[in-house]
Amino acid sequence: YPHSLRNIDELCASIVRSHRETSQYRVEELQALRWKLFSREEIQAYQSKSVDEMWQHCAVRLTDAVQYVVEFAKHIPGFRMLSQNDQIALLKTGSMEVVLVRMSRFFNTENNTVFFDGKFAGGEVFKSLACGDLITAVFDFAHGMCALKLTEHQIALFSALVLINTDRPSLEDRSRVQRVQRSVELGLTHILRRDNQESLMHKLYQRMAVLRSLCSLHMEKLRWFSQRYPLTAHSLFPPLYKELFA
């Protein structure tokens, strides 16, 4: 275990603090926007964008969110003790997963909308991406996360566990990653026991399995897109999005 941490409480406190400091938007902030929807004209404007324009529009915004997840990862006790390559390997596959976990905090299950460009958007706004199955899967996942009614503390520990995942391919020092993963798992079970919600644990592992298939769908769509629009993907996407996902 990382020597600096005397006990699990301290581990949980540092992950919760990091989650709060890197959450880009506070839930209360966006609660006020939940019923701010796009007008028919605004929806039509998004739907008349070309495929590559809309992909670029979304990639820029999602890269914003990914940057905050990179910051979050750096403050997970033990993450920075891993080799650079292992840190990149974990972020390559885990950062979009954490973005999608966090995205569920900005999802309105009553009108099936998600925060996007300052308002809350329904799936029809993303029609010009030409990947309705990805959007449906993103919305379904957000619904599933909201149904668990996780606290911010639980989301923080769950996000850390999603990120520190030893199943990632090409890890150099799997056993070191395993030690960090075990301490985060201890933290999550500690939080759930304290909240008297241990039954959530297996539901969270099911959510992780759904998340993995959702993110491989995202990668598949991105590969499809990059082949069809190589110029946009290689020169107009944010470097971090390319580095992590392309």
Ligand SMILES: COc1ccc2c(n1)CCN(C(C)=O)[C@H]2C(=O)Nc1ccc(OCc2ccccc2OC)cc1
């Ligand atoms: C961490 O949680 C959040 C939640 C919301 C937002 C952010 N962070 C960052 C700031 N942001 C802004 C500025 O709009 C929001 C955003 O990006 N929303 C948004 C973007 C794309 C969407 O679907 C398309 C799509 C989804 C998955 C994978 C690829 C995709 O397209 C290629 C849906 C919503």
